[in-house]
Amino acid sequence: MSNIRTAAGGSALLVAVLVFALNLRTPITSLPPVMTDIATGLGLDQTLAGLLVGIPALCFSVVAPAASTLISRVGPYAAVTVALVGVIAGTLIRSVGTGTPGVVAAFAGTVILGSAITVGNVVVPVIIARDFPTRAALATGLYSSTMNLGSVIATSLTAPFAALLGWQGAIASWSVVAMISLVVWLVTTRRLPDPQATRASPAPSTSENDDGSAPAAPSAAPRAERPDETLGGVLRRPITWALTVAFAGQSFSYYAVTGWLPELLRDLLDLSVTTAGNAAAPFQGLAIAGSVLVPLALAARVPMRGAAVTMALLWVSLPAGLLLAPQWWLLWVSLAGIAQGGNFVVIFTIVAQRCRTVAQTRRTVAAVQAFGYAVAATAPAVIGAVHTVSGGWTAALLVMLGSTLALGTAELIATRRPRHKRS
Structure with missing residues (x-):
């Protein structure tokens, strides 16, 4: 397993993680360029329309503990799949309908999106720590860069898309990126075992523990959580x-x-x-x-x-x-x-x-x-x-x-x- 992750499989996994990361800010930053159109189309004032941008940040806080529990139960790789399905569903739901049904759909879809992205926010650092322990800084840097690249692309292209497709079509179009990412993720990870978080540890880092001792060696055997893991x-x-x-x-x-x-x-x-x-x-x-x-x-x-x-x-x-x-x-x-x-x-x-x-x-x-x-x-x-x-x-x-x-x-x-x- 270690050899798979550190050779070609590891590079492919990193690419899949970065493709996934494109979806962690794009659905949020695609809204401000068409916010006036959204407010007009749904009959919202600017305060309520602004909540569509603010709700995901609140989800990042409130849903994080639940996201941690999900990752523990299904494993990091499956959690990414769940997150991508949630991004696709949330993006499409918030872009359908007008009037009162459209408002309900917009806010429901935004909550689904925020929750799905929260899973992604938590799971990517876990995958980096577990699967790329000797390249954590590089992997984290590429991950952060890709998220910001997604933000820039969405900010730049959503308004032109809206001119062609309308605001609903423009924000719904970003679900295509999530669909492609889901395919890439499933193809990349289908042959990679995904041990539960409680059954595997990242490789020892070069850092010392808080008490100055060497980090514990990884173990693949099932075991009870240590006190410092709770x-x-x-x-x-x-x-x-x-x-x-x-x-x-x-x-x-x-x-x-x-x-x-x-x-x-x-x-x-x-x-x-x-x-x-x-x-x-x-x-x-x-x-x-x-x-x-x-x-x-x-x-x-x-x-x-x-x-x-x-x-x-x-x-x-x-x-x-x-x-x-x-x-x-x-x-x-x-x-x-x-x-x-x-x-x-x-x-x-x-x-x-x-x-x-x-x-x-x-x-x-x-x-x-x-x-x-x-x-x-x-x-x-x-x-x-x-x-x-x-x-x-x-x-x-x-x-x-x-x-x-x-x-x-x-x-x-x-x-x-x-x-x-x-x-």
Whole structure:
């Protein structure tokens, strides 16, 4: 089995994972370009229409524990199949009907989509930790890059599709990508055994455990879960909470920037609507560069702490730069774009390195995402409320600065070398 995963089969599996990853943001980012058409077609006000974008982020938090349980029961490979079927079903359901039935279908399909993507969010880091333990940073970087590439493609093509097919046909068309991905996944994994998460562990990483000891060797034999593999055990690990704070800071900042950057730039610099709207392009697009740069740096033996600090500083540069030198906004937005892609790789590579078994990895990823996305879901509302109450953007940018400083501090803790126990 090991030989299958590390030779040609391993490369094919990685390609299948990346094709799957194209579907983890595309259904979400395909909505904003046609949001006005959706609101008109379904008779929704802008607030309700906006929920169609916000619900998936809430699902990422609420559904993560259930996704972890599903992966444990059916195995990671079957969980990917379930996720892809859910993406196809959700994409098609939310694009049918008009009037009241259309509204019900749109929200029901969005919940199905959000739940299916949550399974994908949790299962991909588990597969990377288990099947690519010696290439975790590279695999995570490629995974993050592919998700961001899917976002850019969906953002760019949905409006032209809508001109040809209407908004319903445009958002439904992305189900074709999921259908192709499902075929690729089933063909690739049909000959690969998929041991249950409680029966297999990732290969030992080069990192030490929290107590300084060597990671446990993998075991294929059925066994009871160890105390540190249970949910309670995972939540008692300091590394879990450090990574949770880091991911919460990362996600809060991402959703805050995504939701408010155009209006912020219009108010601060009197930019045109078009110019301010296009500011999202470097923020989203350069995430691909960040996702690639971090694995390259780690391969060149840059310490994980060095990569983490660099990405945190790039994130901090956006709110700090807009407070101190807003006229250089394009630089700050670009640096933050690199940071949001690279920092994702940092966080989930640390998960892969510091978790001893698949069960521990699965529950750690679920915990980090459940808490992190719960915080992230509040970001647009929090930033909007602070902006309204303060009557300007200074206080809102200070909140964002606090979130980026929190993620940097948490990553310093997470990358601290574990202490060796004295004999």
